[in-house]
Amino acid sequence: MSTLATATIRDRIKGCLLGNAIGDAYGLATEFMTTRVAKELYGNGPIAFGTDPGYPVYEDHHRPIADRNDFTDDTDQMLVMLQSLHQSRDGILHPINFALRLAEWERRGIVEIGADPGRGLGFTVGSVLSHREFFDNPHRAAFEVWDMAGRDLAPNGAVMRTAVAGVERFWDEPRVVENAMAAAKITHADPRSVVSALISSVLISRFLRGGGSNVTEDQGRVWNPRLAQAEYQQELLSYLERGTNLQGDSTLDPPYNETPESRFKPKNYDMIEHQRLQREAAAGGTYRDQFKDHQWTDWNKDRPKVTLRADIGWVGIDNVGEDDAAGSLARSVVADYKFLLQQTHVVPPSQHGQRVQDQWTAELESMCFPQSMSQLRLGASESIGYTFKCIGIGYYGATRKQDPSPTAPEYGGGEGLFRGLMEQVTIEGGDADTNCAVMGSLLGARLGFQGGIPENWWRNLQHLDWLSETIDSYTNRVLADYETCTQTQ
Numbered sequence: 001m002s003t004l005a006t007a008t009i010r011d012r013i014k015g016c017l018l019g020n021a022i023g024d025a026y027g028l029a030t031e032f033m034t035t036r037v038a039k040e041l042y043g044n045g046p047i048a049f050g051t052d053p054g055y056p057v058y059e060d061h062h063r064p065i066a067d068r069n070d071f072t073d074d075t076d077q078m079l080v081m082l083q084s085l086h087q088s089r090d091g092i093l094h095p096i097n098f099a100l101r102l103a104e105w106e107r108r109g110i111v112e113i114g115a116d117p118g119r120g121l122g123f124t125v126g127s128v129l130s131h132r133e134f135f136d137n138p139h140r141a142a143f144e145v146w147d148m149a150g151r152d153l154a155p156n157g158a159v160m161r162t163a164v165a166g167v168e169r170f171w172d173e174p175r176v177v178e179n180a181m182a183a184a185k186i187t188h189a190d191p192r193s194v195v196s197a198l199i200s201s202v203l204i205s206r207f208l209r210g211g212g213s214n215v216t217e218d219q220g221r222v223w224n225p226r227l228a229q230a231e232y233q234q235e236l237l238s239y240l241e242r243g244t245n246l247q248g249d250s251t252l253d254p255p256y257n258e259t260p261e262s263r264f265k266p267k268n269y270d271m272i273e274h275q276r277l278q279r280e281a282a283a284g285g286t287y288r289d290q291f292k293d294h295q296w297t298d299w300n301k302d303r304p305k306v307t308l309r310a311d312i313g314w315v316g317i318d319n320v321g322e323d324d325a326a327g328s329l330a331r332s333v334v335a336d337y338k339f340l341l342q343q344t345h346v347v348p349p350s351q352h353g354q355r356v357q358d359q360w361t362a363e364l365e366s367m368c369f370p371q372s373m374s375q376l377r378l379g380a381s382e383s384i385g386y387t388f389k390c391i392g393i394g395y396y397g398a399t400r401k402q403d404p405s406p407t408a409p410e411y412g413g414g415e416g417l418f419r420g421l422m423e424q425v426t427i428e429g430g431d432a433d434t435n436c437a438v439m440g441s442l443l444g445a446r447l448g449f450q451g452g453i454p455e456n457w458w459r460n461l462q463h464l465d466w467l468s469e470t471i472d473s474y475t476n477r478v479l480a481d482y483e484t485c486t487q488t489q
Contacts, residue, residue, distance in 0.1 A: 001171050001486055003210030003217075006479060008448070012208055013167050013475045014468075015444030015452045019418070020078055020163045021071040021467060022457055023440025025049075026422045027433035028072055029057045035379030038429035043306040045423040050460035052410075055306065059299040066288040070462040073120030074437040077161035079470065080105045081183055086474050088262040091169040091481060093179035096256050099138040099186050100264035103129055111272045112470075113463045114286075122385070124155050128187045138186035139243025140252055146189035147245075151348035154192035156390035158184035160434045162197040163441035166204025167475075171482055173224040174232075176205045177337075181239055188387075191240055191344045192360055195337060196391040199368075200438060203333050203398070207445040212326040219328065227336055233343075240344050279466075287462050313408030314416065317424045318372045320401045326446060327369075327399040334368055334395075367392030379429035393435045397421045398442035414447035415454045 002009055029047050030038040046054035050069060059065050084098040085091075106118035106129055118126075124145065128134060131141035146153060165183055169175040180201035184194040202223075211218050226232040241247060242254035280286050314320070341360045348356060367388045370376055376392050383389065402417045411420050418440070425439060426432045444452060458464070 001489070002208060002482075004208070006483070009170075009208055009482070010475055010479060011448040011450055012445050013478070014471055015447060015449035016163055016167060016204055016208075016441045017078070017082075017444070017471050018449060018458055018461075018467070019440035019442075019444025019453055020437045021075040021440075022453060022461060023422060023436035023438070023443075024071040024074045024433045025069055025461060026440075026457070027426050027436030028063055028067065028070075030426050030429040030432045031072075031434075032062065032384070032431070033379070033429035034381055035427075035429045038379065038427050038432075040306065042427055043308045044312055045309070045427055047423065047426060050454070050456040050458075052454070052456045055304065056300075058303075064291075065294055065299075066291045068462075069287070069460050071437075072433050073118070073122075074160040074434050076105060076110055076115060076119065077102065077125075077157075078164055078437075079110060081161055082164045082470070082474055085164065085168050085179075086477065087265060088259070089477065090259070090261060091172070091175060091179075092262070093165065093168070093182045094256065094258060094262040095138055095182050095186050096136075096258055097262050097264050098183055099134060102186070103135065104266065108267075108269060111267060111269055112276060113466055114276055122155060122157050124153060125157050125187045137243065137253060139189075139254055141243075142185055142187050143189040143243045143245070151190070154190040154387045155188065155385045156193070156196070156387040156431060156434050156438075157385075158188040158193045159196040159200050159387055159390050159394075160437055162201050163204060163438075163445075164474075165197070166201035166441075166445065167208065167478060169481070170205040170208040170478075171485060173202060173205060174226050176201050177224070177236065178239070181236070185240075185243065189244070189346065190387075191341055191346050192364070193387045194240060195340050195364070196387040198340070199333050199337055200391055200394060200442065202337065203330055203395070203442060204445040206329055206333065207442075212323075212329045212446055215325050215328045218325065218332065223332070224336065233339060236340060237343055237345075240340060240346050244346055246345055311407050312420075312423075314403040314406040314411035314420045317397065317400060317421055318374075320403050320417075322399050323401045330395050330399050331369065334365060338364060363388055364391075368395040370396055373424070373428065378425070378432070378435060381430075384430035385434070390431065390435055390438050393425055394438035394442050397425060397439040398446055410454075414452040418443050418447065418452060419454050419457075 026049050041058045042055045048054035048056050057063055057068060080101045084101045088094055109115040109117040127145045128142050134141040162180055165180040168179055177198060180198045181194055184197040206223060241251045244251050338361050342357050376389050378389060403411060406412050406416055410416060422436055425435055
């Protein structure tokens with residue numbers, strides 16, 4: 001169970017899920033830019049967000065002013081997973097239900113906030129959603145898409161949405177692991193993508209159980225006692241093979257164990273749309289309404305000249321150092337689950353006689369615990385969406401110390417660490433919204449909401465009221481399940 005008080009767990013869950021959305025919204029400022037272009041536009045920051053000053057977000061068709069302070073498909077898909085779990089209410093991520101929820105999102109968007117259908121849909125997820133087998137056998141559909149592409153694609157679409165898998169049944173690590181794998185595999189068959197989602201979810205769950213504060217106590221805990229059983233490890237390795245053709249029919253058509261409660265139930269679109277319009281009318285309109293007459297000729301008008309700050313306000317991501325307890329906890333997660341990469345048979349053909357599994361394992365460890373952020377090459381255009389970059393910067397950022405003596409007060413404490421990390425990672429460009437979403441969820445689970453996320457940022461997030469209500473309702477159910485489990489043990 002957790003060593004934390006229930007109120008603290010609640011605060012960390014909110015920090016985790018809102019941290020995902022805020023990181024996603026902040027990182028949009030440089031998504032798909034090279035590092036060079038991002039620095040030409042923003043120097044070394046800060047980038048304006050919420051009501052905080054800074055360089056205004058560069059406006060183009062990908063990031064119009066109406067999308068300012070709004071999250072993207074990364075958080076959309078996390079919310080789709082949350083809604084799937086919240087429907088079945090049994091703590092289990094049911095792949096068919098989640099698959100149909102994703103398809104619903106592709107057609108209708110997040111209806112509750114009027115978000116565009118399938119906004120930002122990536123190539124891999126889009127290909128799997130259109131596969132003939134997707135609605136009945138999503139794991140097989142994902143494998144066949146990966147197989148047809150040469151078994152070489154390991155994008156970050158599974159890890160970007162996985163925060164909620166670390167929250168659901170956070171006290172039950174075997175369940176967290178299976179939920180993360182089930183959710184990842186409905187669109188991503190590459191073990192690197194699946195393991196990235198898994199270790200992100202597990203680290204969140206261990207933060208919620210009180211890990212990351214005391215090295216000695218953490219090292220004395222058995223986080224998942226089943227890992228000591230060889231048969232359990234084999235079960236997880238076999239789960240990676242489900243939906244593949246590695247063992248013929250026995251893996252091509254895995255059982256999904258649906259229940260009456262888990263069967264997909266479509267939303268009442270008309271009712272939700274009516275409620276949304278009423279809510280917007282009562283609020284006097286939406287953020288977007290004020291920009292309905294905004295023309296392209298106004299884009300980037302009077303944009304300030306970029307000058308580099310001599311002092312960025314804190315020591316910086318590469319100099320602040322690793323927090324001993326958070327770093328030790330993160331290393332324990334990788335150590336516990338790297339066997340999935342080392343021993344899996346779900347691999348592309350090996351080249352030059354070297355086992356690709358060994359390459360993957362070494363790369364995961366080096367990217368999660370790099371010597372510096374530059375080692376991750378976040379803005380390299382040929383590989384911006386690689387899953388190990390995303391989980392790597394997430395782990396690197398989430399294990400940094402708080403600067404004890406920043407030169408600007410806004411970089412002090414947990415909020416200051418969150419602010420500084422978001423700025424520096426975003427200015428690297430690449431798949432910045434996804435990188436910051438994953439890092440934001442991990443930081444939120446470690447630092448919490450109050451005192452962990454800058455208030456000027458979360459108060460000005462678009463759709464905050466609905467998002468907060470959704471997160472609170474979900475958290476109430478998770479914590480009620482947790483209290484029931486603690487009383488029966």
